[in-house]
Amino acid sequence: MRGTAHFTSAMILPKATRLAPEQLTEVTGIVTEFGCKIQPIVGAMRTIYAIVGDEREELMINRLEGLDYIDRIDRIQSPFKLMDKRSDLASHRITIGGVTLGEELFVIAGACTIDPKNPNYFYETAAAVKESGANALRGGVWKPRTNPYSFQGDVKSLDILMEASRRTGLPVDTEVMEEAHISLALDAGVHTLQIGARNALNYSLLRAVGKAIAERDNVVLLKRSIHMGPLSEFISAAEYIAAFGNPNVMLCPRGTTPTLDGYRNHPDESITPLLKEKTWAPVVVDPSHSVGKATYVPAAALAAVAYGADGLCLEAHVEPTKGIGDDPKQALTPEVLRKTIAQARQLWAIRQG
Ligand code: PEP
Ligand code: MN
Secondary structure: OOOOOOOOOOEEEEOOOOOOHHHHHHHHHHHHHOOOEEEEEEOOOOEEEEEEOOOOOHHHHHHHHOOOOEEEEEOOOOOOOOOEOOOHHHHOOOEEOOEEEOOEOEEEEEEOOOOOOOHHHHHHHHHHHHHOOOOEEEEOOEOOOOOOOOOOEOOOHHHHHHHHHHHHOOOEEEEOOOHHHHHHHHHHOOOEEEEOOOOOOOHHHHHHHHHHHOOOOOEEEEEOOOOOOOHHHHHHHHHHHHOOOOOOEEEEOOOEOOOOOOOOOEOOHHHHHHHHHHEOOOEEEOHHHHHOOHHHHHHHHHHHHHOOOOEEEEEEOOOHHHOOOOHHHHOEOHHHHHHHHHHHHHHHHHHHO
């Protein structure tokens, strides 16, 4: 059944944390009579079962509701049924590198782009990221570049990323831009797959990522597209991934099309409380791409935490001027990274009080 997800607006909630195999067989038998299928969605607390197909058949719903091991059939009208704050998955928690999002500020930091010719910069950056108290390491292997003649990334950097992960013990995040990258990254041991701003509306890629992580504990960091308007468009993109069975999707505002002359993008950390009214998904803000200049990043990072962000994604480099990609302009030095994370954690603590 995995890999066949379609949107649905009905979820079967069992009384227990999951259906026993014979119960799943019975439920599947009923929905099959009505031309539907079952897609399990594995939450941290319990598994719920999406009815895939035309779930409006009252007779089917009545028969399912009549089963003594079924708690209820959830029919919330929402374009993002799984990611909706009213979904049963609202109690789902995402854990990365021992940190459960929502319980403490989650920080991913590292280079925009790994330089395969100078791996030591990345190893030293990784050590500084670890030392700064970040929870995960980022490093770009494949890069979406505005200019086709700019460095596009190199698969060799995947080995460098994983070596840095081994040296630091940190889980790693990297962007996948096409289907072929997904299995390469997962097979290498990448924990968090990043969908970039340019691909956040690429529904075939979102589906491919959803399928690939369906039976794994991997997480997706979904950037907000530069072109996304309504928040429902952003949350629905996450729903594309979750609909295949793994709801581990973090939403990452990273600035939209510039309407300011000064910042690289229009900073959008202020959408955090609005997202939180609609979805349970953790919000991990990327101030680096938002403002696009290292000197502006610490203030934008703190603003994101003030607005209620669950985490931050920060570009950092041991020697930014020697970096490639975005690093010369927007990477934080180890010293600024350390200070920014420490202040962000203080602000987080104030927010809890
Ligand atoms: C990045 O994280 O380096 C990146 C390219 O991000 P975005 O997709 O937000 O531009
Ligand atoms: Mn970048």
